[in-house]
Amino acid sequence: MDTKLKIKEVLVDLLKVKPEELKDDLSLQDSIGVDSTEMVESVIALEKAFGVKLSPKEITKSSNINDIEKVILSKTS
Amino acid sequence: MDKVAVTGIGIVSPSGIGKRQFWANIKSGRSFVKEITRFDSSKYPSRIAGQIDDLEKYSHISERLMKKIDTFSHMALIASELALQDAGIDIKNEDPNLVGIFLGNAIGGWLYAETELRDLYIEGREGVSPYMASAWFPAAPQGQVSIYYGIKGFSKTVVADRASSSMALGYARKVLAKNKLNMILAGGMEAPVTPYALLCCNTYGALSKNNSDPKSAYRPFDQNRSGCVIGEGSGVVVMESIERAKSRKANILALISGYATTCDGVDRINCDSKGLELSRAIKEALSDAKASPSDIDYISLDGLAVDLWDNSEVEAIRNVFGKNAESIPASCPKSMFGNLLGASGAVDLVTTILAMENNLVPPTINLDVPAKQGLNYIGKEAREHKINKALVISRGRGGINAVLVVEKA
Numbered sequence: 316m317d318t319k320l321k322i323k324e325v326l327v328d329l330l331k332v333k334p335e336e337l338k339d340d341l342s343l344q345d346s347i348g349v350d351s352t353e354m355v356e357s358v359i360a361l362e363k364a365f366g367v368k369l370s371p372k373e374i375t376k377s378s379n380i381n382d383i384e385k386v387i388l389s390k391t392s
Numbered sequence: 393m394d395k396v397a398v399t400g401i402g403i404v405s406p407s408g409i410g411k412r413q414f415w416a417n418i419k420s421g422r423s424f425v426k427e428i429t430r431f432d433s434s435k436y437p438s439r440i441a442g443q444i445d446d447l448e449k450y451s452h453i454s455e456r457l458m459k460k461i462d463t464f465s466h467m468a469l470i471a472s473e474l475a476l477q478d479a480g481i482d483i484k485n486e487d488p489n490l491v492g493i494f495l496g497n498a499i500g501g502w503l504y505a506e507t508e509l510r511d512l513y514i515e516g517r518e519g520v521s522p523y524m525a526s527a528w529f530p531a532a533p534q535g536q537v538s539i540y541y542g543i544k545g546f547s548k549t550v551v552a553d554r555a556s557s558s559m560a561l562g563y564a565r566k567v568l569a570k571n572k573l574n575m576i577l578a579g580g581m582e583a584p585v586t587p588y589a590l591l592c593c594n595t596y597g598a599l600s601k602n603n604s605d606p607k608s609a610y611r612p613f614d615q616n617r618s619g620c621v622i623g624e625g626s627g628v629v630v631m632e633s634i635e636r637a638k639s640r641k642a643n644i645l646a647l648i649s650g651y652a653t654t655c656d657g658v659d660r661i662n663c664d665s666k667g668l669e670l671s672r673a674i675k676e677a678l679s680d681a682k683a684s685p686s687d688i689d690y691i692s693l694d695g696l697a698v699d700l701w702d703n704s705e706v707e708a709i710r711n712v713f714g715k716n717a718e719s720i721p722a723s724c725p726k727s728m729f730g731n732l733l734g735a736s737g738a739v740d741l742v743t744t745i746l747a748m749e750n751n752l753v754p755p756t757i758n759l760d761v762p763a764k765q766g767l768n769y770i771g772k773e774a775r776e777h778k779i780n781k782a783l784v785i786s787r788g789r790g791g792i793n794a795v796l797v798v799e800k801a
Contacts, residue, residue, distance in 0.1 A: 330456060331454070331455040331456040331458075331459060332456060352460075352522045352523060352526070355522050356522055359518070
């Protein structure tokens, strides 16, 4: 599956937001108003989904979907 | 101290969600106590309760928020929404710094906590929701209501067993009387129909074990009483100064004019057998309301349906009202839907206000033969009666007494 699509699926399923609310180039804070606990959850869920180790400093409230994709691709490729 | 206006009512209870449905069921004396179906309760000595099954139907809470909160916060959010609607208040038009939230709760959000604790022991720490810490604790509903409406004023959660929400209401009145806030959402919420909370309530020893006949199990003041039945829900009212209510042409439903609280200080669990400190709380609440015992024309009883508690409540009332206690209608409507513990006082206040509005004293179902004479008990059927001033009595474990005086506007 396309990495970006999978990231969105993980976040939609976890945070119970609508897929269209997540924007490729808009930060998680600005698009869905993500809170700090949701960020902790999101990092753990993405680690599980992609089998990679992620630091909370690599994926933050200011990250958008494009940023998250870059971080994950750098660890999986 | 100044009287404070109640201008909106929000009620979430086994007898109905919203004041119209609630009152229709209360006045008809229908019982909503039944066997617990939320989980397997077959091994519990008491396995009956007032359970709410259709909470989701009344909620605008998003799925995203729902996964972060316990049922008791959900109930408080719905009750707050109903109260604001009833008061005709759009919170967006209020100064958020001058709106407060005063809620009472006794046991916290155990449905959420139990699930997560089970996962902790089965899956380890990574199996626990990060929302556990903020979902469980008794002040969680206050926080959720605050976030949902952007309320930022002085707020508090009171934990004082079954007297929690009456204390929260009394505290709210005190704060409003000092002109510290423009309005307050005040009341309480409780969600004890969970495996662990039910176990704790069973251990307390005050629950009826009449599982074979749930509807007649909760019999306050009856000679065949066998303890109370728990219930879940929330009662929230909008409180504001009379001047503000009048200036915005609000419908003033009632006035809270007196409040007092005392402690028995005799035992970890039980109350004082003579109800002496409850008497003092009643006297102080009347004095606070500048009312005399002869002004009171309805008494909303605590009614735990345990010999010591019921008998001492009767003694305390007799001590204040003397022989006149035999003529003032007194009832315990929670016999129909269960004792909402930390939310019971708020729900009793709501019931009393509706009773005033409808000139009808709600019944104490299952009260066939009083175990102790001395009060004008209103039993199985509601009775027409004009109520101008009422007393709402709440008592908590270990002898916490909280008494409110409510007046017709």
